[in-house]
Amino acid sequence: MGSYFYEKSKMYYEKYKAKKLTKKVGSIVKDGNKYLTILRAGKRPMFAGGSVDEGETTREAIVREVLEETGAKVTKLKYLAREYYSVDWEFEGITFPNKRVEYTYLCEVEKGDYNAQGLEGEFDKDTTVKWCTSKELEELGMWGPTLELVKKVEREHIEV
Numbered sequence: 001m002g003s004y005f006y007e008k009s010k011m012y013y014e015k016y017k018a019k020k021l022t023k024k025v026g027s028i029v030k031d032g033n034k035y036l037t038i039l040r041a042g043k044r045p046m047f048a049g050g051s052v053d054e055g056e057t058t059r060e061a062i063v064r065e066v067l068e069e070t071g072a073k074v075t076k077l078k079y080l081a082r083e084y085y086s087v088d089w090e091f092e093g094i095t096f097p098n099k100r101v102e103y104t105y106l107c108e109v110e111k112g113d114y115n116a117q118g119l120e121g122e123f124d125k126d127t128t129v130k131w132c133t134s135k136e137l138e139e140l141g142m143w144g145p146t147l148e149l150v151k152k153v154e155r156e157h158i159e160v
Contacts, residue, residue, distance in 0.1 A: 004121035011051070012098045013091035021084075023052040024102040025062040028080065028150060029072065029109055030160070034131035035150060036070060036109065037140075038116055041126050045140045048072075049102070058103040069118050070129050072109035076160040080104045081149060106153060108160045 015022050026049035029036035037045045048069040052061040063074045081104045089098040116127035132140070134150050142150070152158070 004119050008051070009089060009091040012089050013094070013096060016089075016096045016098060022098055022100045023058070023061075024100050025049050025052055025058050025065060026102050026104040026146070027062055027066050027074075027107050028104065028146075028153060029066060029070075029074075029107045030153065031108070031131065033133055033154070035134070035137065036066075036072060036114065037130055037132040037137065038069060038123075039128045039130055039140070040116075041124060045132065045137060045142050047146065049104075059105070062103075062105045062107065066107060066109065069116065069122075070109075070114045071117050072112065072114050074107045074109055076108040077105045078107075078158070078160045080106050080153070080158070083145065104149060106158060106160050 012022055027047050029047065035047065038048065039045050048066040049062070050065045052058055059077065062077060066072050066074050083102050083104070084100070085102070086097045086099045088095055114129045116123050116129050118127070134147070134154060137147055137150060
C-alpha cells in the first residue's frame with residue numbers, strides 16, 4: 001500500500017480510537033449544465049473532495065481539494081449540505097467504522113484546462129477529468145446521494 005493511503009488510513013484509525021468524526025468536504029463544481037467530474041477506470045465517477053486538515057475550515061479545505069485533485073481554482077462557493085455517514089475502513093488488518101461528517105459546496109472555478117492530479121499515489125495514471133451533464137453522471141453510475149444533490153441543484157436552480 002502506498003504511503004498516501006497508509007497515512008490516510010492511520011489518520012482514520014486514530015480518529016476512530018479517539019471516538020471522533022472524520023470531517024470531509026465534497027464539491028459540486030458547476031459550469032452551466034455541466035459538472036467537473038473525476039473519472040477513474042472501473043470505478044464510479046466522483047467530484048473533488050477529501051478530508052479537512054487540522055486547523056483548516058471546510059471552506060479552505062474544499063478550495064484546496066478542488067485545486068489538488070483537478071488543478072481548478074475555485075472562484076466562488078456556496079454551502080449546500082451536511083451529511084453524516086459511516087464506511088468500513090481497514091488499517092493494519094483491523095476493520096473499523098470510519099464515521100464521517102461531510103460538508104458539500106457548490107463551486108465555480110476559473111476557466112482552463114483541468115486534469116486529474118491528486119496527491120502522489122491518490123489517482124491511477126489513467127484517471128481523467130471531464131465536464132459531464134447530470135444525465136451522463138447517471139449513466140456513468142454516480143453515487144446516488146451525490147447524484148440526488150446534483151438533481152436538486154438543477155431542480156431548484158441553485159447558483160453559487
